Amino acid sequence: xxxxxxxxxxxxxxxxxxxxxxxxxxxxxxxxxxxxxxxxxxxxxxxxxxxxxxxxxxxxxxxxxxxxxxxxxxxxxxxxxxxxxxxxxxxxxxxxxxxxxxxxxxxxxxxxxxxxxxxxxxxxxxxxxxxxxxxxxxxxxxxxxxxxxxxxxxxxxxxxxxxxxxxxxxxxxxxxxxxxxxxxxxxxxxxxxxxxxxxxxxxxxxxxxxxxxxxxxxxxxxxxxxxxxxxxxxxxxxxxxxxxxxxxxxxxxxxxxxxxxxxxxxxxxxxxxxxxxxxxxxxxxxxxxxxxxxxxxxxxxxxxxxxxxxxxxxxxxxxxxxxxxxxxxxxxxxxxxxxxxxxxxxxxxxxxxxxxxxxxxxxxxxxxxxxxxxxxxxxxxxxxxxxxxxxxxxxxxxxxxxxxxxxxxxxxxxxxxxxxxxxxxxxxxxxxxxxxxxxxxxxxxxxxxxxxxxxxxxxxxxxxxxxxxxxxxxxxxxxxx
Ligand SMILES: [Fe+2]
Ligand SMILES: [Fe+2]
Numbered sequence: 001x002x003x004x005x006x007x008x009x010x011x012x013x014x015x016x017x018x019x020x021x022x023x024x025x026x027x028x029x030x031x032x033x034x035x036x037x038x039x040x041x042x043x044x045x046x047x048x049x050x051x052x053x054x055x056x057x058x059x060x061x062x063x064x065x066x067x068x069x070x071x072x073x074x075x076x077x078x079x080x081x082x083x084x085x086x087x088x089x090x091x092x093x094x095x096x097x098x099x100x101x102x103x104x105x106x107x108x109x110x111x112x113x114x115x116x117x118x119x120x121x122x123x124x125x126x127x128x129x130x131x132x133x134x135x136x137x138x139x140x141x142x143x144x145x146x147x148x149x150x151x152x153x154x155x156x157x158x159x160x161x162x163x164x165x166x167x168x169x170x171x172x173x174x175x176x177x178x179x180x181x182x183x184x185x186x187x188x189x190x191x192x193x194x195x196x197x198x199x200x201x202x203x204x205x206x207x208x209x210x211x212x213x214x215x216x217x218x219x220x221x222x223x224x225x226x227x228x229x230x231x232x233x234x235x236x237x238x239x240x241x242x243x244x245x246x247x248x249x250x251x252x253x254x255x256x257x258x259x260x261x262x263x264x265x266x267x268x269x270x271x272x273x274x275x276x277x278x279x280x281x282x283x284x285x286x287x288x289x290x291x292x293x294x295x296x297x298x299x300x301x302x303x304x305x306x307x308x309x310x311x312x313x314x315x316x317x318x319x320x321x322x323x324x325x326x327x328x329x330x331x332x333x334x335x336x337x338x339x340x341x342x343x344x345x346x347x348x349x350x351x352x353x354x355x356x357x358x359x360x361x362x363x364x365x366x367x368x369x370x371x372x373x374x375x376x377x378x379x380x381x382x383x384x385x386x387x388x389x390x391x392x393x394x395x396x397x398x399x400x401x402x403x404x405x406x407x408x409x410x411x412x413x414x415x416x417x418x419x420x421x422x423x424x425x426x427x428x429x430x431x432x433x434x435x436x437x438x439x440x441x442x443x444x445x446x447x448x449x450x451x452x453x454x455x456x457x458x459x460x461x462x463x464x465x466x467x468x469x470x471x472x473x474x475x476x477x478x479x480x481x
Pocket of ligand 1: 124153154218
């Protein structure tokens with residue numbers, strides 16, 4: 001078969017020749033009903049009978065891989081799609097650098113590999129669970145469609161990880177695949193594995209922040225796993241990245257549109273001071289300081305996803321050839337890092353200082369730095385919107401010591417500028433930096449759904465272009481209740 005094209009003749013669309021891999025096909029078919037049950041229980045609340053204008057992958061050729069059509073979400077064809085195998089691919093880093101990439105799981109790294117796949121897999125359904133109520137308050141059909149596109153693709157990413165578990169990890173893999181459907185975001189007894197994936201996504205500004213900042217952590221993790229010496233993992237992640245780009249687009253343009261609407265409304269009303277919160281809110285738009293607070297929250301929660309700055313697990317995964325660096329193959333060094341160092345931000349005698357650590361144990365810090373650089377691009381765009389409207393206000397990323405639950409700074413409090421403060425000051429002032437209940441209530445008060453084609457809620461601007469180049473009044477979701 002042509003690896004580029006997806007086989008839709010089996011129940012589970014795929015480009016991995018499942019029709020000749022009976023055992024794995026059977027295992028996946030056995031898992032399928034549980035997945036559909038999960039989708040009905042924990043997927044988007046409502047809209048399951050609505051026709052949604054969704055893209056579905058028909059190929060893994062980056063030049064043309066998706067087609068758009070109206071689909072009811074439960075009928076979406078979740079499939080197994082791997083990027084084409086690169087001929088003679090070698091392990092691009094670690095102690096086995098230069099050796100042929102593995103097509104089967106190397107026995108000595110089985111547990112580590114399984115754990116990484118399970119952690120990645122766990123985030124995918126978690127975000128669907130976190131976002132399940134948002135359909136009810138979508139600011140437009142365009143946004144509603146984007147939410148559902150993200151949701152079905154996160155569902156597919158779960159399939160991607162479950163395929164690896166069932167194909168390569170035997171009985172343990174099947175058990176892990178079942179567990180992925182059992183855990184629930186925010187559940188007291190069986191929560192999802194990572195902190196940020198147990199937080200609420202209560203409103204659409206949170207959704208945009210989540211897709212901008214938290215999906216971007218996903219991008220960084222997928223990039224490092226795409227370097228893996230375990231070739232099936234690498235190929236899976238490479239294709240997931242193609243889809244993931246849209247999720248971050250939704251976040252970036254979503255925040256841009258919120259900021260745009262706010263500054264437009266301020267200008268029309270003749271408001272000069274963007275920090276005059278009461279006046280701005282009276283216009284029915286979200287004031288910039290509150291947007292900054294949401295940004296502080298989601299960025300800091302996402303930084304926690306990178307784990308401890310100094311980590312022997314990260315070093316082991318690199319040495320083993322399992323998880324590489326961001327754009328590993330484009331880095332010019334020996335790809336072994338045995339005697340290199342990397343500067344790590346640490347708490348030294350009550351001060352935040354850069355300290356050189358062995359590069360191998362500092363890999364989480366390095367990936368996090370790459371992430372921060374990637375995050376900055378959006379801020380430049382948003383600040384451009386603000387300055388073009390004639391305002392001096394600037395959105396900024398908070399200091400890495402701010403509001404952390406994992407790593408070097410988890411036991412201290414810091415302001416967004418990185419000034420260390422005591423507990424009492426934090427408790428007194430945190431409402432200035434992360435959204436308070438009152439902020440949440442205000443945003444919630446704006447979240448009234450708009451379901452008329454071409455109409456948008458008054459707190460957000462329309463997008464510049466439609467999805468699949470559709471015109472502004474296109475009916476992206478045909479709502480059926
Ligand atoms: Fe994903
Ligand atoms: Fe995503």
